[in-house]
Amino acid sequence: MSDYLPRERFEDLLQQLEHAGYVCVGPTVRDGAIVYDRLNSAADLPAGLSDEQTPGTYRIRSTGSARQFAWANGPQGLKPLLFAPRETLWQATRQSDGTLTFANATVAQSKLAFIGARACDLAALALHDQHFLHGAHSDPPYANRRRDLFIVAVHCSHPAQTCFCASTGDGPSATYGFDIALGELDEGYVAQAGSERGQTVLCALGLSPADPAQVAALERQNQDAASKQTRTLPGRNLRAALFANLDHPRWHDVAERCLSCGNCTSVCPTCFCHSETEHAQLHGASSEHVREWDSCFTRGHSYIHGLTIRPDTRTRYRQWLTHKLGSWHEQYGRSGCVGCGRCISWCPVGIDITEEASVICLQGQ
Ligand code: SF4
Ligand code: SF4
Numbered sequence: 001m002s003d004y005l006p007r008e009r010f011e012d013l014l015q016q017l018e019h020a021g022y023v024c025v026g027p028t029v030r031d032g033a034i035v036y037d038r039l040n041s042a043a044d045l046p047a048g049l050s051d052e053q054t055p056g057t058y059r060i061r062s063t064g065s066a067r068q069f070a071w072a073n074g075p076q077g078l079k080p081l082l083f084a085p086r087e088t089l090w091q092a093t094r095q096s097d098g099t100l101t102f103a104n105a106t107v108a109q110s111k112l113a114f115i116g117a118r119a120c121d122l123a124a125l126a127l128h129d130q131h132f133l134h135g136a137h138s139d140p141p142y143a144n145r146r147r148d149l150f151i152v153a154v155h156c157s158h159p160a161q162t163c164f165c166a167s168t169g170d171g172p173s174a175t176y177g178f179d180i181a182l183g184e185l186d187e188g189y190v191a192q193a194g195s196e197r198g199q200t201v202l203c204a205l206g207l208s209p210a211d212p213a214q215v216a217a218l219e220r221q222n223q224d225a226a227s228k229q230t231r232t233l234p235g236r237n238l239r240a241a242l243f244a245n246l247d248h249p250r251w252h253d254v255a256e257r258c259l260s261c262g263n264c265t266s267v268c269p270t271c272f273c274h275s276e277t278e279h280a281q282l283h284g285a286s287s288e289h290v291r292e293w294d295s296c297f298t299r300g301h302s303y304i305h306g307l308t309i310r311p312d313t314r315t316r317y318r319q320w321l322t323h324k325l326g327s328w329h330e331q332y333g334r335s336g337c338v339g340c341g342r343c344i345s346w347c348p349v350g351i352d353i354t355e356e357a358s359v360i361c362l363q364g365q
Contacts, residue, residue: 026115056350
């Protein structure tokens with residue numbers, strides 16, 4: 001059963017979450033983009049705004065509508081909240097007898113309620129959970145942040161021109177991984193609980209049930225959102241097609257355009273490559289072990305003792321695509337692409353993963 005949350009009561013939802021001990025993080029405008037940040041009130045939401053995205057461009061524009069979620073994802077998803085761009089993992093201290101002691105860095109973390117998660121980012125979150133939580137060794141900082149995360153998803157009603165989550169099977173409607181899912185209509189939201197704690201929050205708001213016309217309008221809107229998407233990948237498992245074409249001339253062609261800047265991997269909600277370095281204090285008595293996001297597009301990322309395995313852009317782009325769309329299947333049982341389109345919009349030269357994959361896989365040598 002679904003409830004109906006009138007738009008003017010969105011503030012009550014935020015207050016209810018704060019009352020339950022959560023700090024609310026949600027979409028807001030910063031530096032010309034919709035990003036996720038601390039929400040002090042519903043007035044911080046990007047009401048009346050939408051976006052235009054094409055390969056290499058992102059612009060916010062006014063719509064004149066009262067809608068608060070009539071836009072597609074900006075550059076940032078859940079990734080930086082759970083997998084920090086830079087953090088200390090442990091400290092080592094030299095004792096007076098010369099021995100070393102090690103201590104895990106502590107993560108001071110508030111309970112977060114993430115407002116506005118889109119289906120593609122929930123799929124990316126499930127992939128990160130698989131990697132950081134459910135592998136042989138769970139990652140303590142990630143696990144610590146993930147444990148109390150409350151998720152309010154919003155079905156995507158306005159996909160960007162660069163989105164293709166329908167083709168990867170990950171969106172645009174949220175179907176799992178949320179505590180509450182909202183579908184935004186002109187006057188308010190159809191709300192559905194996805195967990196017991198989500199149900200508790202909705203019950204505390206004392207909402208009326210959504211009427212059948214509102215539920216039907218949301219279903220139509222969800223179908224429209226999927227049918228508006230024009231980009232597609234040429235298949236959900238491209239492993240065989242990519243690895244059969246490792247010498248395809250298109251790898252040279254894309255390398256002529258690619259700047260090896262790594263923007264695509266920074267904005268990608270599933271990429272999790274990182275580097276780890278020791279930062280010793282000058283007095284030599286202690287050091288910190290720091291993890292930072294890295295990218296398979298950097299020269300250092302493929303350096304092993306005395307050798308850089310991928311010395312040029314051709315081999316780095318090929319590594320990114322064959323891993324993301326190919327060998328992720330062996331590691332995680334699915335592709336590493338959830339169709340969010342960010343790597344297309346935020347690539348400074350507008351390289352389009354769907355186009356590159358189509359040329360290489362469909363026009364194989
Ligand atoms: S590869 Fe591109 S479209 Fe796919 S999940 Fe990453 S950023 Fe999104
Ligand atoms: S594909 Fe685009 S975003 Fe990615 S490294 Fe190349 S130029 Fe940068």
